Amino acid sequence: MSTAETLVTGAMVLVFAAIHLFTKRLRFLDSTPRSKWLSFAGGVAVSYVFLHVLPEIGAHQRTFAAEMGVPALVAESTVYSLALAGLAVFYGLERAVKVSRARSRAKGAGDRLERRVLYLHLATYGAFNMLVGYLLVHREEGGAGALALYFVALALHFVTADFGMRNDHSAAYDRIGRWVIAAAVIAGWGLGLATQLSGVLIGCLFALLAGSIVLTVLKEELPEERESYFRPFALGLVIYAGLVLAERHLV
Template sequence: METAAYISDENLVLFWPSLIGVMAIALAHLFAPRFRFLHKPDNIWVPMSAGIALAYVFMDIFPHLAKSKANFGYVGVNPIYELLARNIYLVALIGFAVYLGIVLAEMAFRKDPAAREITFREAPVFIKIEYLSLAAYNFLIGYLIAEQVTHRAEPAVLFAIAMAVHFAGLDYLARGHFPKVYDDFMRYASAAAVLAGWVSGVVVEITNASLDIWYSFLAGGIIVIAAVYELPHIHTQRQYWAFVVGAALFSLLILSIGYIGK
Protein backbone atom coordinates (compact mmCIF):
# COMPACT_ATOMS: atom_id res chain seq x y z
CA MET A 1 0.00 0.00 0.00
CA GLU A 2 1.02 3.57 -0.53
CA THR A 3 -0.25 7.00 0.36
CA ALA A 4 -2.99 8.03 -2.04
CA ALA A 5 -2.60 11.19 -4.08
CA TYR A 6 -6.33 11.67 -3.79
CA ILE A 7 -6.52 15.45 -3.46
CA SER A 8 -4.31 16.27 -6.44
CA ASP A 9 -5.23 19.10 -8.78
CA GLU A 10 -6.95 16.76 -11.22
CA ASN A 11 -8.89 14.96 -8.45
CA LEU A 12 -9.85 17.97 -6.35
CA VAL A 13 -13.01 18.58 -8.37
CA LEU A 14 -14.15 15.03 -7.50
CA PHE A 15 -13.31 15.31 -3.80
CA TRP A 16 -16.53 17.08 -2.79
CA PRO A 17 -18.95 14.80 -4.68
CA SER A 18 -17.20 11.85 -3.06
CA LEU A 19 -17.55 13.36 0.42
CA ILE A 20 -21.18 14.35 -0.19
CA GLY A 21 -21.92 10.83 -1.37
CA VAL A 22 -20.48 9.16 1.70
CA MET A 23 -22.26 11.65 3.98
CA ALA A 24 -25.54 10.73 2.27
CA ILE A 25 -24.97 7.08 3.16
CA ALA A 26 -24.15 7.97 6.78
CA LEU A 27 -27.33 10.07 7.04
CA ALA A 28 -29.37 7.24 5.53
CA HIS A 29 -28.12 4.99 8.34
CA LEU A 30 -28.91 7.51 11.06
CA PHE A 31 -32.35 8.59 9.89
CA ALA A 32 -33.81 5.78 7.76
CA PRO A 33 -36.43 4.77 10.39
CA ARG A 34 -37.78 8.35 10.32
CA PHE A 35 -38.51 8.27 6.59
CA ARG A 36 -42.30 8.08 6.60
CA PHE A 37 -42.55 6.67 3.09
CA LEU A 38 -40.82 3.51 4.33
CA HIS A 39 -43.67 2.77 6.74
CA LYS A 40 -46.50 2.57 4.21
CA PRO A 41 -48.25 -0.84 4.07
CA ASP A 42 -47.56 -1.26 0.35
CA ASN A 43 -43.93 -0.22 0.65
CA ILE A 44 -42.31 0.22 -2.77
CA TRP A 45 -39.01 1.65 -1.49
CA VAL A 46 -37.54 -1.65 -0.32
CA PRO A 47 -38.13 -3.43 -3.68
CA MET A 48 -36.81 -0.38 -5.52
CA SER A 49 -33.68 -0.29 -3.36
CA ALA A 50 -33.07 -3.97 -4.15
CA GLY A 51 -33.42 -3.24 -7.86
CA ILE A 52 -30.89 -0.42 -7.70
CA ALA A 53 -28.38 -2.45 -5.70
CA LEU A 54 -28.61 -5.47 -8.00
CA ALA A 55 -28.40 -3.28 -11.10
CA TYR A 56 -25.18 -1.85 -9.75
CA VAL A 57 -23.73 -5.34 -9.31
CA PHE A 58 -24.74 -6.73 -12.70
CA MET A 59 -24.41 -3.59 -14.81
CA ASP A 60 -21.31 -2.03 -13.30
CA ILE A 61 -19.30 -4.12 -10.84
CA PHE A 62 -19.24 -7.35 -12.86
CA PRO A 63 -18.45 -5.63 -16.20
CA HIS A 64 -15.66 -3.73 -14.46
CA LEU A 65 -14.27 -6.96 -13.03
CA ALA A 66 -14.45 -8.64 -16.45
CA LYS A 67 -12.48 -5.81 -18.02
CA SER A 68 -9.92 -5.78 -15.21
CA LYS A 69 -9.47 -9.55 -15.37
CA ALA A 70 -8.66 -9.28 -19.07
CA ASN A 71 -6.23 -6.37 -18.71
CA PHE A 72 -4.35 -6.97 -15.47
CA GLY A 73 -1.02 -8.71 -15.37
CA TYR A 74 -1.28 -9.78 -11.75
CA VAL A 75 1.88 -10.29 -9.78
CA GLY A 76 1.05 -12.45 -6.81
CA VAL A 77 2.38 -11.43 -3.41
CA ASN A 78 1.56 -14.93 -2.18
CA PRO A 79 -0.19 -17.99 -3.66
CA ILE A 80 -3.57 -17.19 -2.09
CA TYR A 81 -3.49 -13.61 -3.35
CA GLU A 82 -2.49 -14.87 -6.80
CA LEU A 83 -5.35 -17.39 -6.80
CA LEU A 84 -7.93 -14.78 -5.85
CA ALA A 85 -6.62 -12.19 -8.29
CA ARG A 86 -6.65 -14.62 -11.20
CA ASN A 87 -10.07 -16.05 -10.29
CA ILE A 88 -11.89 -12.88 -9.36
CA TYR A 89 -15.39 -14.38 -9.62
CA LEU A 90 -14.39 -17.00 -7.06
CA VAL A 91 -14.12 -14.10 -4.61
CA ALA A 92 -17.71 -13.09 -5.41
CA LEU A 93 -18.80 -16.66 -4.68
CA ILE A 94 -16.88 -16.60 -1.39
CA GLY A 95 -18.54 -13.31 -0.46
CA PHE A 96 -21.93 -14.78 -1.34
CA ALA A 97 -21.32 -17.88 0.81
CA VAL A 98 -20.01 -15.92 3.81
CA TYR A 99 -22.90 -13.47 3.90
CA LEU A 100 -25.47 -16.19 3.22
CA GLY A 101 -24.27 -18.21 6.20
CA ILE A 102 -24.43 -15.21 8.50
CA VAL A 103 -27.87 -14.13 7.28
CA LEU A 104 -29.39 -17.61 7.58
CA ALA A 105 -28.15 -17.94 11.18
CA GLU A 106 -29.71 -14.58 12.00
CA MET A 107 -33.03 -15.57 10.38
CA ALA A 108 -33.20 -18.76 12.45
CA PHE A 109 -32.62 -16.81 15.66
CA ARG A 110 -35.27 -14.27 14.68
CA LYS A 111 -38.00 -16.91 15.00
CA ASP A 112 -37.77 -16.53 18.78
CA PRO A 113 -40.34 -13.84 19.78
CA ALA A 114 -38.00 -12.59 22.50
CA ALA A 115 -35.32 -11.83 19.92
CA ARG A 116 -36.86 -8.44 19.13
CA GLU A 117 -36.14 -7.22 22.64
CA ILE A 118 -32.44 -8.04 22.82
CA THR A 119 -29.77 -5.37 22.95
CA PHE A 120 -26.44 -5.63 21.17
CA ARG A 121 -24.73 -6.59 24.43
CA GLU A 122 -27.25 -9.41 25.03
CA ALA A 123 -27.18 -10.71 21.45
CA PRO A 124 -25.67 -14.12 20.63
CA VAL A 125 -22.18 -14.17 19.16
CA PHE A 126 -23.36 -14.83 15.61
CA ILE A 127 -25.70 -11.81 15.75
CA LYS A 128 -22.79 -9.66 16.86
CA ILE A 129 -20.70 -11.11 14.04
CA GLU A 130 -23.47 -10.29 11.57
CA TYR A 131 -23.75 -6.67 12.62
CA LEU A 132 -20.01 -6.22 12.88
CA SER A 133 -19.75 -7.68 9.39
CA LEU A 134 -22.33 -5.15 8.22
CA ALA A 135 -20.16 -2.43 9.74
CA ALA A 136 -17.21 -3.90 7.83
CA TYR A 137 -19.41 -3.92 4.73
CA ASN A 138 -19.97 -0.19 5.24
CA PHE A 139 -16.27 0.42 5.82
CA LEU A 140 -15.53 -1.28 2.52
CA ILE A 141 -18.12 0.82 0.71
CA GLY A 142 -16.71 4.04 2.16
CA TYR A 143 -13.22 2.98 1.10
CA LEU A 144 -14.37 2.14 -2.41
CA ILE A 145 -16.12 5.49 -2.83
CA ALA A 146 -12.86 7.28 -2.08
CA GLU A 147 -10.80 4.89 -4.20
CA GLN A 148 -12.98 5.20 -7.29
CA VAL A 149 -11.59 8.64 -8.07
CA THR A 150 -8.12 7.23 -8.73
CA HIS A 151 -9.06 3.75 -9.98
CA ARG A 152 -12.22 4.18 -12.00
CA ALA A 153 -13.69 6.62 -14.50
CA GLU A 154 -17.15 6.86 -13.00
CA PRO A 155 -18.11 9.54 -10.47
CA ALA A 156 -17.96 8.27 -6.92
CA VAL A 157 -21.35 9.83 -6.31
CA LEU A 158 -22.93 7.22 -8.62
CA PHE A 159 -21.86 4.42 -6.31
CA ALA A 160 -22.96 6.47 -3.29
CA ILE A 161 -26.47 6.95 -4.72
CA ALA A 162 -26.91 3.21 -5.16
CA MET A 163 -25.66 2.43 -1.68
CA ALA A 164 -27.62 5.20 0.09
CA VAL A 165 -30.87 3.91 -1.42
CA HIS A 166 -29.87 0.31 -0.73
CA PHE A 167 -29.11 1.02 2.92
CA ALA A 168 -32.25 3.08 3.48
CA GLY A 169 -34.32 0.01 2.64
CA LEU A 170 -31.99 -2.41 4.39
CA ASP A 171 -31.86 -0.41 7.62
CA TYR A 172 -35.64 -0.14 7.69
CA LEU A 173 -35.83 -3.95 7.59
CA ALA A 174 -33.00 -4.41 10.09
CA ARG A 175 -34.71 -2.19 12.63
CA GLY A 176 -37.89 -4.20 12.21
CA HIS A 177 -35.99 -7.36 13.13
CA PHE A 178 -33.97 -6.09 16.12
CA PRO A 179 -35.12 -2.56 17.10
CA LYS A 180 -32.87 -2.14 20.13
CA VAL A 181 -29.79 -3.50 18.37
CA TYR A 182 -30.39 -1.09 15.51
CA ASP A 183 -31.22 1.98 17.63
CA ASP A 184 -28.43 1.52 20.16
CA PHE A 185 -25.65 0.17 17.97
CA MET A 186 -26.12 -0.62 14.31
CA ARG A 187 -27.03 2.79 12.91
CA TYR A 188 -24.13 4.51 14.68
CA ALA A 189 -21.64 1.75 13.88
CA SER A 190 -22.65 1.71 10.21
CA ALA A 191 -22.50 5.49 9.84
CA ALA A 192 -19.12 5.65 11.57
CA ALA A 193 -17.79 2.72 9.53
CA VAL A 194 -18.67 4.21 6.14
CA LEU A 195 -17.06 7.52 7.10
CA ALA A 196 -13.96 5.76 8.48
CA GLY A 197 -13.71 3.74 5.29
CA TRP A 198 -13.85 6.90 3.20
CA VAL A 199 -11.10 8.55 5.26
CA SER A 200 -8.97 5.42 4.85
CA GLY A 201 -9.56 5.52 1.11
CA VAL A 202 -8.38 9.12 0.97
CA VAL A 203 -5.22 8.39 2.96
CA VAL A 204 -4.21 4.95 1.63
CA GLU A 205 -4.28 3.63 -1.94
CA ILE A 206 -4.21 -0.08 -2.70
CA THR A 207 -3.33 -1.86 -5.94
CA ASN A 208 -5.90 -2.40 -8.69
CA ALA A 209 -5.78 -6.15 -8.10
CA SER A 210 -6.50 -5.77 -4.38
CA LEU A 211 -9.33 -3.34 -5.07
CA ASP A 212 -10.93 -5.80 -7.47
CA ILE A 213 -10.77 -8.55 -4.85
CA TRP A 214 -12.62 -6.25 -2.45
CA TYR A 215 -15.13 -5.28 -5.13
CA SER A 216 -15.85 -8.89 -5.99
CA PHE A 217 -16.40 -9.88 -2.35
CA LEU A 218 -18.74 -6.90 -1.97
CA ALA A 219 -20.74 -7.96 -5.03
CA GLY A 220 -21.42 -11.37 -3.50
CA GLY A 221 -22.57 -9.73 -0.26
CA ILE A 222 -24.89 -7.28 -2.03
CA ILE A 223 -26.59 -10.11 -3.93
CA VAL A 224 -27.25 -12.07 -0.72
CA ILE A 225 -28.53 -9.09 1.24
CA ALA A 226 -30.82 -7.94 -1.58
CA ALA A 227 -32.11 -11.44 -2.30
CA VAL A 228 -32.63 -12.61 1.29
CA TYR A 229 -33.66 -9.37 3.02
CA GLU A 230 -35.30 -7.20 0.37
CA LEU A 231 -36.76 -9.29 -2.47
CA PRO A 232 -38.99 -11.41 -0.17
CA HIS A 233 -40.90 -8.20 0.57
CA ILE A 234 -42.29 -8.14 -2.96
CA HIS A 235 -45.89 -9.27 -2.49
CA THR A 236 -47.84 -7.25 -5.03
CA GLN A 237 -47.54 -6.31 -8.69
CA ARG A 238 -46.94 -2.72 -7.63
CA GLN A 239 -43.95 -3.77 -5.55
CA TYR A 240 -42.64 -5.97 -8.36
CA TRP A 241 -42.79 -3.06 -10.79
CA ALA A 242 -41.05 -0.87 -8.21
CA PHE A 243 -38.19 -3.38 -8.28
CA VAL A 244 -38.17 -3.36 -12.09
CA VAL A 245 -38.25 0.44 -12.22
CA GLY A 246 -35.39 0.74 -9.73
CA ALA A 247 -33.25 -1.75 -11.66
CA ALA A 248 -34.14 -0.25 -15.05
CA LEU A 249 -33.60 3.39 -14.12
CA PHE A 250 -30.26 2.74 -12.50
CA SER A 251 -29.15 0.56 -15.42
CA LEU A 252 -30.13 3.32 -17.85
CA LEU A 253 -28.22 5.83 -15.75
CA ILE A 254 -25.07 3.73 -15.93
CA LEU A 255 -25.47 3.13 -19.67
CA SER A 256 -26.23 6.77 -20.44
CA ILE A 257 -23.08 7.94 -18.73
CA GLY A 258 -21.20 5.51 -20.93
CA TYR A 259 -19.06 3.64 -18.47
CA ILE A 260 -19.95 0.11 -19.49
CA GLY A 261 -17.28 -1.19 -21.80
CA LYS A 262 -14.78 1.61 -21.16
Protein backbone atom coordinates in the same frame (compact mmCIF):
# COMPACT_ATOMS: atom_id res chain seq x y z
CA MET B 1 -7.34 13.37 -5.40
CA SER B 2 -8.06 17.08 -5.85
CA THR B 3 -9.58 19.26 -3.14
CA ALA B 4 -12.87 19.46 -5.07
CA GLU B 5 -13.07 15.65 -5.37
CA THR B 6 -12.31 15.29 -1.67
CA LEU B 7 -15.14 17.68 -0.80
CA VAL B 8 -17.59 15.90 -3.11
CA THR B 9 -16.79 12.42 -1.83
CA GLY B 10 -16.79 13.77 1.73
CA ALA B 11 -20.33 15.08 1.23
CA MET B 12 -21.36 11.74 -0.25
CA VAL B 13 -20.01 9.76 2.67
CA LEU B 14 -21.85 12.04 5.10
CA VAL B 15 -25.09 11.30 3.22
CA PHE B 16 -24.35 7.57 3.53
CA ALA B 17 -23.86 7.99 7.28
CA ALA B 18 -27.06 10.05 7.56
CA ILE B 19 -29.02 7.31 5.79
CA HIS B 20 -27.92 4.82 8.46
CA LEU B 21 -28.74 7.21 11.28
CA PHE B 22 -32.15 8.39 10.08
CA THR B 23 -33.69 5.57 7.99
CA LYS B 24 -35.88 4.72 10.99
CA ARG B 25 -37.70 8.04 10.46
CA LEU B 26 -38.90 6.89 7.04
CA ARG B 27 -41.92 5.19 8.55
CA PHE B 28 -43.75 4.95 5.22
CA LEU B 29 -41.25 2.22 4.24
CA ASP B 30 -42.42 -0.04 7.07
CA SER B 31 -45.55 -1.50 5.56
CA THR B 32 -47.14 -4.64 4.14
CA PRO B 33 -47.47 -4.90 1.19
CA ARG B 34 -43.87 -3.80 0.83
CA SER B 35 -43.27 -0.12 0.12
CA LYS B 36 -43.05 0.59 -3.59
CA TRP B 37 -40.01 2.74 -2.87
CA LEU B 38 -38.13 -0.25 -1.49
CA SER B 39 -39.05 -2.29 -4.57
CA PHE B 40 -37.80 0.60 -6.73
CA ALA B 41 -34.52 0.63 -4.76
CA GLY B 42 -34.23 -3.12 -5.27
CA GLY B 43 -34.53 -2.66 -9.03
CA VAL B 44 -31.77 -0.05 -8.98
CA ALA B 45 -29.56 -2.42 -6.98
CA VAL B 46 -30.07 -5.27 -9.46
CA SER B 47 -29.26 -2.95 -12.36
CA TYR B 48 -26.16 -1.76 -10.49
CA VAL B 49 -24.98 -5.34 -10.01
CA PHE B 50 -25.30 -6.26 -13.69
CA LEU B 51 -24.10 -3.01 -15.27
CA HIS B 52 -21.47 -1.88 -12.76
CA VAL B 53 -20.43 -4.65 -10.40
CA LEU B 54 -20.03 -7.53 -12.84
CA PRO B 55 -18.09 -5.47 -15.44
CA GLU B 56 -15.90 -4.10 -12.65
CA ILE B 57 -15.19 -7.63 -11.47
CA GLY B 58 -13.98 -8.27 -15.02
CA ALA B 59 -11.59 -5.32 -14.68
CA HIS B 60 -10.28 -6.69 -11.40
CA GLN B 61 -9.83 -10.06 -13.09
CA ARG B 62 -7.36 -8.45 -15.48
CA THR B 63 -5.55 -6.89 -12.51
CA PHE B 64 -5.26 -10.32 -10.90
CA ALA B 65 -3.84 -11.82 -14.07
CA ALA B 66 -1.29 -9.02 -14.52
CA GLU B 67 -0.11 -8.60 -10.92
CA MET B 68 -0.10 -12.27 -9.91
CA GLY B 69 1.19 -13.61 -13.22
CA VAL B 70 -1.56 -16.20 -13.60
CA PRO B 71 -3.55 -17.20 -16.70
CA ALA B 72 -6.71 -15.22 -17.43
CA LEU B 73 -8.92 -18.26 -16.74
CA VAL B 74 -7.38 -18.75 -13.29
CA ALA B 75 -7.83 -15.04 -12.48
CA GLU B 76 -11.46 -15.19 -13.65
CA SER B 77 -12.20 -18.25 -11.52
CA THR B 78 -10.57 -16.66 -8.48
CA VAL B 79 -12.47 -13.38 -8.68
CA TYR B 80 -15.88 -14.96 -9.26
CA SER B 81 -15.21 -17.55 -6.54
CA LEU B 82 -14.65 -14.66 -4.14
CA ALA B 83 -17.96 -13.10 -5.23
CA LEU B 84 -19.64 -16.44 -4.57
CA ALA B 85 -17.91 -16.59 -1.18
CA GLY B 86 -19.23 -13.11 -0.36
CA LEU B 87 -22.77 -14.25 -1.14
CA ALA B 88 -22.29 -17.41 0.96
CA VAL B 89 -20.87 -15.50 3.94
CA PHE B 90 -23.75 -13.04 4.01
CA TYR B 91 -26.28 -15.83 3.54
CA GLY B 92 -24.72 -17.67 6.49
CA LEU B 93 -24.93 -14.46 8.51
CA GLU B 94 -28.63 -14.05 7.70
CA ARG B 95 -29.29 -17.66 8.70
CA ALA B 96 -27.43 -17.08 11.97
CA VAL B 97 -29.66 -14.06 12.64
CA LYS B 98 -32.86 -16.06 12.10
CA VAL B 99 -31.66 -18.99 14.25
CA SER B 100 -30.56 -16.61 17.02
CA ARG B 101 -33.94 -14.88 17.08
CA ALA B 102 -35.71 -18.25 17.21
CA ARG B 103 -33.53 -19.35 20.15
CA SER B 104 -34.29 -16.12 22.02
CA ARG B 105 -38.03 -16.60 21.51
CA ALA B 106 -37.78 -20.21 22.71
CA LYS B 107 -36.02 -19.05 25.89
CA GLY B 108 -38.71 -16.43 26.53
CA ALA B 109 -36.21 -13.60 25.96
CA GLY B 110 -38.27 -11.97 23.21
CA ASP B 111 -37.63 -11.56 19.50
CA ARG B 112 -34.03 -10.38 19.78
CA LEU B 113 -30.53 -11.33 18.70
CA GLU B 114 -28.10 -13.04 21.02
CA ARG B 115 -25.20 -10.75 21.84
CA ARG B 116 -22.51 -12.70 19.97
CA VAL B 117 -24.61 -12.84 16.78
CA LEU B 118 -25.39 -9.14 17.06
CA TYR B 119 -21.68 -8.30 17.28
CA LEU B 120 -20.90 -10.58 14.34
CA HIS B 121 -23.66 -8.93 12.30
CA LEU B 122 -22.37 -5.44 13.07
CA ALA B 123 -18.73 -6.38 12.40
CA THR B 124 -19.60 -7.87 9.01
CA TYR B 125 -21.72 -4.94 7.87
CA GLY B 126 -19.15 -2.54 9.31
CA ALA B 127 -16.46 -4.12 7.11
CA PHE B 128 -18.82 -3.89 4.12
CA ASN B 129 -19.39 -0.19 4.81
CA MET B 130 -15.69 0.52 5.18
CA LEU B 131 -15.15 -0.88 1.70
CA VAL B 132 -17.99 1.24 0.28
CA GLY B 133 -16.42 4.36 1.81
CA TYR B 134 -12.96 3.40 0.54
CA LEU B 135 -14.26 2.89 -3.00
CA LEU B 136 -15.61 6.44 -3.03
CA VAL B 137 -11.95 7.44 -3.25
CA HIS B 138 -10.45 4.52 -5.21
CA ARG B 139 -12.72 3.12 -7.90
CA GLU B 140 -11.84 1.16 -11.02
CA GLU B 141 -14.21 3.27 -13.16
CA GLY B 142 -13.40 6.97 -12.92
CA GLY B 143 -15.31 10.10 -13.89
CA ALA B 144 -17.96 12.28 -12.26
CA GLY B 145 -20.85 10.43 -13.91
CA ALA B 146 -19.69 7.02 -12.74
CA LEU B 147 -19.14 8.36 -9.22
CA ALA B 148 -22.66 9.84 -9.14
CA LEU B 149 -24.20 6.56 -10.29
CA TYR B 150 -22.18 4.65 -7.67
CA PHE B 151 -23.44 7.04 -5.01
CA VAL B 152 -27.11 6.74 -6.04
CA ALA B 153 -27.01 2.94 -6.23
CA LEU B 154 -25.30 2.50 -2.87
CA ALA B 155 -27.49 5.11 -1.15
CA LEU B 156 -30.62 3.22 -2.21
CA HIS B 157 -28.96 -0.07 -1.30
CA PHE B 158 -28.27 1.27 2.20
CA VAL B 159 -31.92 2.23 2.64
CA THR B 160 -32.98 -1.32 1.72
CA ALA B 161 -30.29 -2.98 3.85
CA ASP B 162 -31.01 -0.76 6.87
CA PHE B 163 -34.71 -1.53 6.63
CA GLY B 164 -33.88 -5.25 6.73
CA MET B 165 -31.47 -4.88 9.66
CA ARG B 166 -34.01 -2.93 11.70
CA ASN B 167 -36.51 -5.74 11.12
CA ASP B 168 -33.95 -8.20 12.48
CA HIS B 169 -33.11 -6.32 15.69
CA SER B 170 -34.64 -2.86 15.82
CA ALA B 171 -33.82 -2.02 19.45
CA ALA B 172 -30.15 -2.98 19.20
CA TYR B 173 -29.86 -1.38 15.78
CA ASP B 174 -31.29 1.93 16.96
CA ARG B 175 -29.20 1.89 20.13
CA ILE B 176 -25.77 1.00 18.74
CA GLY B 177 -25.87 -0.66 15.32
CA ARG B 178 -26.64 2.38 13.20
CA TRP B 179 -23.84 4.35 14.87
CA VAL B 180 -21.29 1.58 14.25
CA ILE B 181 -22.02 1.18 10.55
CA ALA B 182 -22.34 4.95 9.98
CA ALA B 183 -18.89 5.40 11.56
CA ALA B 184 -17.54 2.52 9.45
CA VAL B 185 -18.41 4.14 6.11
CA ILE B 186 -16.74 7.40 7.20
CA ALA B 187 -13.69 5.45 8.42
CA GLY B 188 -13.43 3.68 5.06
CA TRP B 189 -13.47 7.04 3.26
CA GLY B 190 -10.75 8.34 5.58
CA LEU B 191 -8.67 5.22 4.93
CA GLY B 192 -9.05 5.83 1.20
CA LEU B 193 -7.66 9.35 1.59
CA ALA B 194 -4.77 8.15 3.73
CA THR B 195 -3.62 5.12 1.78
CA GLN B 196 -4.05 3.08 -1.38
CA LEU B 197 -4.28 -0.70 -1.11
CA SER B 198 -2.90 -3.02 -3.76
CA GLY B 199 -5.00 -3.74 -6.84
CA VAL B 200 -5.20 -7.43 -5.98
CA LEU B 201 -6.47 -6.77 -2.45
CA ILE B 202 -9.05 -4.28 -3.70
CA GLY B 203 -10.17 -6.84 -6.29
CA CYS B 204 -10.65 -9.45 -3.55
CA LEU B 205 -12.63 -7.07 -1.36
CA PHE B 206 -14.72 -5.77 -4.24
CA ALA B 207 -15.66 -9.31 -5.30
CA LEU B 208 -16.83 -10.06 -1.75
CA LEU B 209 -18.81 -6.80 -1.81
CA ALA B 210 -20.47 -7.86 -5.07
CA GLY B 211 -21.63 -11.15 -3.60
CA SER B 212 -23.07 -9.45 -0.54
CA ILE B 213 -25.04 -6.94 -2.64
CA VAL B 214 -26.54 -9.76 -4.72
CA LEU B 215 -27.57 -11.61 -1.55
CA THR B 216 -29.13 -8.50 0.00
CA VAL B 217 -31.22 -7.83 -3.09
CA LEU B 218 -32.43 -11.43 -3.26
CA LYS B 219 -33.20 -11.49 0.47
CA GLU B 220 -35.17 -8.27 0.46
CA GLU B 221 -37.10 -8.64 -2.80
CA LEU B 222 -37.84 -12.32 -3.43
CA PRO B 223 -39.45 -13.82 -0.28
CA GLU B 224 -43.20 -14.20 -0.74
CA GLU B 225 -44.04 -12.57 2.58
CA ARG B 226 -42.46 -9.31 1.38
CA GLU B 227 -45.35 -8.83 -1.08
CA SER B 228 -43.03 -6.82 -3.32
CA TYR B 229 -44.17 -4.83 -6.36
CA PHE B 230 -42.85 -5.79 -9.78
CA ARG B 231 -43.60 -2.51 -11.59
CA PRO B 232 -41.60 -0.23 -9.24
CA PHE B 233 -38.83 -2.86 -9.23
CA ALA B 234 -38.74 -2.88 -13.05
CA LEU B 235 -38.95 0.92 -13.18
CA GLY B 236 -35.93 1.29 -10.90
CA LEU B 237 -34.03 -1.26 -12.96
CA VAL B 238 -34.82 0.43 -16.31
CA ILE B 239 -34.18 4.00 -15.14
CA TYR B 240 -30.82 3.16 -13.59
CA ALA B 241 -29.80 1.06 -16.61
CA GLY B 242 -30.71 3.96 -18.90
CA LEU B 243 -28.59 6.37 -16.86
CA VAL B 244 -25.61 4.01 -16.91
CA LEU B 245 -25.83 3.48 -20.68
CA ALA B 246 -26.26 7.22 -21.28
CA GLU B 247 -23.24 8.02 -19.10
CA ARG B 248 -21.08 5.54 -20.99
CA HIS B 249 -22.18 6.18 -24.55
CA LEU B 250 -23.39 9.78 -24.72
CA VAL B 251 -20.99 11.64 -22.44
